[in-house]
Amino acid sequence: MSLAPGQPSLRVVVIDADRHACEDTIALCRQCGVRVNGWAHDGTTGLELVESLPAAPDLVILDLHLPDMDGADLLLALSILAPATSVVICSAVCERIQDAALTLAIALGLQPLGMVPKPAQAPALLATLRACTRAGPAKQPPPRREAPPTRTVLAVDAAQVQDAIRSGQFKLHYQPKVALQGTSAQLQGAEALLRWRRPGQGLLAPCAFLPQVEAAGMMDQVTMEVVRLALRDWQAWSRAGLALPLSINLSPLSLTDPHLASELIAAVARACIPPTYLTFEIVEYAEVADLATALRMLIKLRLHGFGLSLDDYGAGHASMLRLARFPFSELKLDRQLVHGAWQRPHVRPLLRHAIATARELGVTSVAEGIETVEDMTLLRELGCDQAQGYLVARPMPAEAMPGWHLDRLRASALAPALRQEATQGRVLQLRRPAPFSAPGGDRKRYRGW
Structure with missing residues (x-):
């Protein structure tokens, strides 16, 4: 079980106080074809590891129970040190607390990918790793959406x-x-x-x-x-x-x-x-x-x-x-x-x-x-x-x-034909309908918010 061929390789840091659980997570990451940049068993060492890397990791897998700081403080420090980094919560605390931690991560500008039950299992971990590849690396913080004066x-x-x-x-x-x-x-x-x-x-x-x-x-x-x-x-x-x-x-x-x-x-x-x-x-x-x-x-x-x-x-x-x-x-x-x-x-x-x-x-x-x-x-x-x-x-x-x-409507109507063509190894192209012109003006090019 691994990431699909052609997907970009990920660099992961694991921060978990439980040494056995940490080793299991690292082994699962490697089994999924992911390179683990390092690991730590306390928050301070984990932050020092992140700071020492040439570039911020693609993903940090972290526990919420650490000997020197709690998960809330770790998320805050991580958001300052490596803004917009993707994070996964892998913890034994109740799901509501984990969910609150994910909400905190969003508020701090991190990219939470979800929760992985502890001890981590390959299917759940692989799903978050794939989500990380879809989101793409977040090495640079996105531009702040500060409202203009x-x-x-x-x-x-x-x-x-x-x-x-x-x-x-x-x-x-x-x-x-x-x-x-x-x-x-x-x-x-x-x-x-x-x-x-x-x-x-x-x-x-x-x-x-x-x-x-x-x-x-x-x-x-x-x-x-x-x-x-x-x-x-x-x-x-x-x-x-x-x-x-x-x-x-x-x-x-x-x-x-x-x-x-x-x-x-x-x-x-x-x-x-x-x-x-x-x-x-x-x-x-x-x-x-x-x-x-x-x-x-x-x-x-x-x-x-x-x-x-x-x-x-x-x-x-x-x-x-x-x-x-x-x-x-x-x-x-x-x-x-x-x-x-x-x-x-x-x-x-x-x-x-x-x-x-x-x-x-x-x-x-x-x-x-x-x-x-x-x-x-x-x-x-x-x-x-x-x-x-x-x-x-x-x-x-x-x-x-x-x-x-x-x-x-056209896509819905053609869906059965597309499936049939796909099974026969042929490709069916979908044309756009003629542009709609409102009275008194041409159709504008759509640009979403």
């Missing part, structure tokens, strides 16, 4: 927001949602994600300006602009033969406006779009200042045929209470629960319970943050209805959606 000190007042609306600076990108149950993974809808193309500052994500927009008291106006843009895009898609359910985020601050529901209903009616195609997503962890006004608004929207989604379920403190109070038709599992769930066994009961709750209440369950086949497989096995995340597609401009959908 304009994002941290972005000054937004009501006049600027109004000017942005008038001049068409707000744009929407869309992230698809697909079915998890069944065999075709059909497109089920898309979430509208707001962007602001502000002159001189490029395309800004919501975190760069929405808090200031809310502080300026302009959230309702921005919400109506988002709805206007989404309805326009829906109409363009419909003319191209794509009638796609849309999800639009609704700020909790907007739930205090007693007139917003009527404005939303009127806007959709003017666009001649069935309300059943629109779902409004509400962030789960935000507090609702006026419960009576919020309930009146949400009930009104549901009575007129709109969907309501409880967003980021599991990230807040009153999930069940909120789910019981409001007439939601959809439950979106927070990406912090979903991402990497296949490597975190203790998270599975939480996901299973949330999905079962949604099913018993008759609402659709959607998993956000799906980035790996393993996570998608797990959520499918747990009975989740839909998936959304980078594994499905990154957010894209409106004009790219019909072409993406046609590509997906």
Whole structure:
């Protein structure tokens, strides 16, 4: 059992206080065709070993129980000494503590590849080694994603927001949602994600300006602009033969406006779009200042045929209470629960319970943050209805959606033929469909975030 031929060789450091376990791990690494640069039985020696190497190792396999420091301190020191290094936890401590250590590694800028039960077994270790080769060596730390000064000190007042609306600076990108149950993974809808193309500052994500927009008291106006843009895009898609359910985020601050529901209903009616195609997503962890006004608004929207989604379920403190109070038709599992769930066994009961709750209440369950086949497989096995995340597609401009959908349909339709051709030793080429042109403009080249 070894890495596949042609895969780059890895350089590994093992840090484990248990000498026998350390020797077994080293032997398994060598059995898998991996070169072990060195090993240590305490944290200090292990860090000195890493520092002495000509280049940072591709992978550090470490225990959390060491005689001179605990695993948390070792991860911190390793992140300073060798930023972005891949790490694997191989420890006898409980899985929840190991999972917390992996979360810490992410926060420190390391690349956690998962947990290997102790004593290490060849299949589990080989899986992490292969994951390391897929991720590629991380010798140089990635560029820090520090927000530019304009994002941290972005000054937004009501006049600027109004000017942005008038001049068409707000744009929407869309992230698809697909079915998890069944065999075709059909497109089920898309979430509208707001962007602001502000002159001189490029395309800004919501975190760069929405808090200031809310502080300026302009959230309702921005919400109506988002709805206007989404309805326009829906109409363009419909003319191209794509009638796609849309999800639009609704700020909790907007739930205090007693007139917003009527404005939303009127806007959709003017666009001649069935309300059943629109779902409004509400962030789960935000507090609702006026419960009576919020309930009146949400009930009104549901009575007129709109969907309501409880967003980021599991990230807040009153999930069940909120789910019981409001007439939601959809439950979106927070990406912090979903991402990497296949490597975190203790998270599975939480996901299973949330999905079962949604099913018993008759609402659709959607998993956000799906980035790996393993996570998608797990959520499918747990009975989740839909998936959304980078594994499905990154957010894209409106004009790219019909072409993406046609590509997906064609690939799905040709899959049986491709399998048959493969068994016969022939190759079948897949052509892209003709570009979709939205009214008044050419199709833009898609570039994901």
